[in-house]
Amino acid sequence: MAELILKHTAIKAIYSVVPKTVYKTHDYPYFSEDEAKMFAKTTGIVERRVAATNVTASDMCFKAAQSLLEDMNCLNEIDLLVFVTQSPDYFLPASAAILQDKLGLPKTCMAFDVNLGCSGYVHGLLLANRYLQQGGLRKVLLLAGDKSTISTHEQDKTAFPLFGDAGSATLLEYDAKGEDWFLDAGTDGSGAEAIIIEAGHSRMPYQSFDDQDIEVAPGVVRSKKHLAIDGMAVFNFALKNVPKSINNTFALAKLTTDQLDYLVLHQANQLITDSIRKKMNVPQEKCPSSIGSFGNTSSASIPLTLCSELSEALKKERLCLLLCGFGVGFSWASLLLSTHNVATKLVEYD
Amino acid sequence: MEIVDFIAAIEEEFDDLNPGDVSPNSVFRDMEGWSSMHALIFVALIDSKYNVLLNGDELKSCVTIKDLFDITLLKINGGGANT
Numbered sequence: 001m002a003e004l005i006l007k008h009t010a011i012k013a014i015y016s017v018v019p020k021t022v023y024k025t026h027d028y029p030y031f032s033e034d035e036a037k038m039f040a041k042t043t044g045i046v047e048r049r050v051a052a053t054n055v056t057a058s059d060m061c062f063k064a065a066q067s068l069l070e071d072m073n074c075l076n077e078i079d080l081l082v083f084v085t086q087s088p089d090y091f092l093p094a095s096a097a098i099l100q101d102k103l104g105l106p107k108t109c110m111a112f113d114v115n116l117g118c119s120g121y122v123h124g125l126l127l128a129n130r131y132l133q134q135g136g137l138r139k140v141l142l143l144a145g146d147k148s149t150i151s152t153h154e155q156d157k158t159a160f161p162l163f164g165d166a167g168s169a170t171l172l173e174y175d176a177k178g179e180d181w182f183l184d185a186g187t188d189g190s191g192a193e194a195i196i197i198e199a200g201h202s203r204m205p206y207q208s209f210d211d212q213d214i215e216v217a218p219g220v221v222r223s224k225k226h227l228a229i230d231g232m233a234v235f236n237f238a239l240k241n242v243p244k245s246i247n248n249t250f251a252l253a254k255l256t257t258d259q260l261d262y263l264v265l266h267q268a269n270q271l272i273t274d275s276i277r278k279k280m281n282v283p284q285e286k287c288p289s290s291i292g293s294f295g296n297t298s299s300a301s302i303p304l305t306l307c308s309e310l311s312e313a314l315k316k317e318r319l320c321l322l323l324c325g326f327g328v329g330f331s332w333a334s335l336l337l338s339t340h341n342v343a344t345k346l347v348e349y350d
Numbered sequence: 351m352e353i354v355d356f357i358a359a360i361e362e363e364f365d366d367l368n369p370g371d372v373s374p375n376s377v378f379r380d381m382e383g384w385s386s387m388h389a390l391i392f393v394a395l396i397d398s399k400y401n402v403l404l405n406g407d408e409l410k411s412c413v414t415i416k417d418l419f420d421i422t423l424l425k426i427n428g429g430g431a432n433t
Contacts, residue, residue, distance in 0.1 A: 034383045042387045158386060217386075231386055232406040235393060239403050275394050 002185040003252050006129040006337075010175035013343040014314070015068040016168045016307040017060045017145075018049040018294060020348045028161045030154075030219060039161060044270025048164030048295030050149050051349070057087045058095040060167025060300075060349055061143035065103055067347055068169045069141075075104060079137035081111040082127055084120035084144040084299045086328070087151070088113055091201075099143065117195070118266045118327025119185075120144055120299035121168075122335045125323070126183055128172045135174055142170040146298035148227065151197055153213065155221035159229050162269065164295030167349075168303035181337040184248040186241065191330035194233035199224035237330045238272050243279040246324055249334040257282055260336075261319045262310060266326055267291040267301040276324075298327075307346040314342040351400070351426065356419045363395050364388075374416035396422050 024047045026036045040046055051060065061083065069075045081103075083096040096111035105111075116123055121144045128140040145167030152159040199209045204224065211223045222228060246263075250256060257263075263282045265273045270291055277287045288309035290301070297304055302323050306314060313319060318340045326332035353374055361367045366382065381388060389409055396418070397403050402425045404418075412418045 032383070035385060035387075038383065038385065038387045042391060219385075230406070231390055232393065232409070235390055236403060236405050239397055271390055271394050275398060278398055 002183070003248060004126070004183045005252070006126065006133065006181035006183060008133045008135065008175055008178050009129040009172055009181065010178045011170060011172055011337075011339055011342050013068050013072055013171040014168065014303050014306050015064040015345045015347065016166060016300065016304045017064040017347045017349050018164070018166045018304070019051040019055065019060070020350060021050050021052065022047050023050050025161055030157055031161070035157070042269065042271050043162060044289065044291045045161065045295045046292045049166065051147050051165040055147070055349060056089050057085045057145040057147045057165070057167055058083065058089050058099055060147070060165065061145040061169060062099060062102055063347060063349055064145075064167050064169035065099070065141060065143055067345060068171055069103065071343065071345070072171055074139055074171070076106055077138045078105050078109050078141045080128070080131050080140045081105060081109055082114060082124050082140065082142050083111070084114045084116055084124045084142070085146055086115060086117045086298065087147045105141075116329070116331060117146065117298045118268065118301065119325035119329065119331040119333045121302045122323050122325040122333035123185065125170070125172070125335055126185070126333065129181065132172060132174045138173065140172045142172060144168050144170070144299040144303060146300060148296070148298050151227040153222035153226040155213075155219075156226065157219045158231060159222070159227050162229070162296050164297045166294060166297035166300035166304050168300045168307075170303055179338045181335060182249050182253040183333065183335045184245045184252065185333035186245065186331075188237065188241070188330045191233060191237050194230045194237065194330065195227070195328040197225065197227050234268065234327065235272055238268065238326055239275055239279070241330070241332055242276050242324060242326050245332055245334045246280055246322060249322065249336045253336045255320070255336065259320060260286065260322055261313070261317070263287045263322045263324070264302055264305055264310075265324050267294070267296055267305060268327060269296065304346075307344045311344045311346070314339060314344050351423060353416065353419045356422070357415060359395060359399055360392075360415065363391060372415055374414065374419070376415045377413055378415055378418065379413075392418065400426060402426055
């Protein structure tokens with residue numbers, strides 16, 4: 001069982017970046033008016049942000065990181081860069097290496113990518129802590145972002161209107177007096193096919209498959225190179241595993257949901273987050289939501305929600321937060337942590 | 351657990367349904383504009399009201415509202431693949 005107590009780590013800043021271009025659910029040409037209404041009601045998505053063709057996840061994270069490093073004035077203190085993404089610039093090299101150079105980080109800085117989606121931000125916080133808590137490193141820059149819209153077929157009603165693009169940068173540092181954090185995480189790879197892009201990598205290289213568009217269900221057109229999502233399987237996975245993981249985390253911390261300031265869930269869709277929140281008996285006002293404005297932004301959804309919904313509280317208050325990422329893999333991670341005086345910023349990418 | 355309550359919950363959940371629109375023999379996939387979103391709403395409703403999580407195969411095996419009610423009842427009573 002992956003349950004851990006994390007020590008000596010503090011989050012100093014969280015910056016997020018979203019593209020300027022807005023796609024509205026009711027403008028999606030493959031929805032009837034009723035379908036658009038039903039989709040918006042169920043998923044909560046009124047609009048989302050979509051990156052331009054030449055903008056990648058690493059570009060959005062670069063902008064977030066650049067702004068953060070300038071404001072926090074700590075470029076030369078970054079000893080590790082972790083980039084959580086499932087939409088890297090290239091098969092190789094790791095986009096984190098490119099970002100190290102573009103950001104002007106010292107060559108003594110380690111840098112690597114983590115191939116996780118919706119659970120990735122919380123896993124990234126864990127990784128940052130693992131490197132920091134011994135006291136050897138000064139600061140870690142955690143970048144989490146995805147350009148999911150590059151993978152979805154425009155005529156796939158189950159996926160195309162669901163995803164938005166975003167990037168984020170989080171600055172963490174060693175804190176000798178930092179309060180303990182508590183983590184529960186897990187994996188169920190039997191759900192690998194529930195969210196998958198089948199073709200284009202080693203298992204099904206580009207030359208080896210027929211990439212014709214197929215109508216797999218009424219109104220659902222895609223090829224093997226596009227992202228496919230089984231909404232029912234994801235819902236079942238989330239409702240079976242996430243409440244359990246959150247409860248495990250509270251038990252580890254010897255706390256109850258009453259002592260929590262905010263439950264910040266991965267913004268999968270509103271039906272899922274509402275169902276989890278109700279199971280946890282957490283009132284709506286303690287469970288911020290950003291999906292209405294940004295859609296499902298994969299690995300960036302938790303930092304984006306923190307920046308867009310909790311900016312003032314993060315800056316001014318001492319908070320007890322439960323962050324929970326869950327999704328593709330299937331993979332999940334819940335982290336209970338305290339924050340104090342966290343700088344945030346939400347920036348648009350031109 | 352009574353089927354009238356089950357039906358009332360469904361009628362309350364969907365804006366375009368009025369009391370009396372749904373009967374035990376109603377074929378739920380014949381609802382106007384049925385989509386995968388409706389299926390998710392049914393599963394979420396049953397989960398929140400009865401703490402029973404139906405998976406895709408279980409939903410596929412149901413045709414009528416009574417089928418849904420019966421499988422929910424079965425799982426409440428400890429039957430089915432995963433309660």
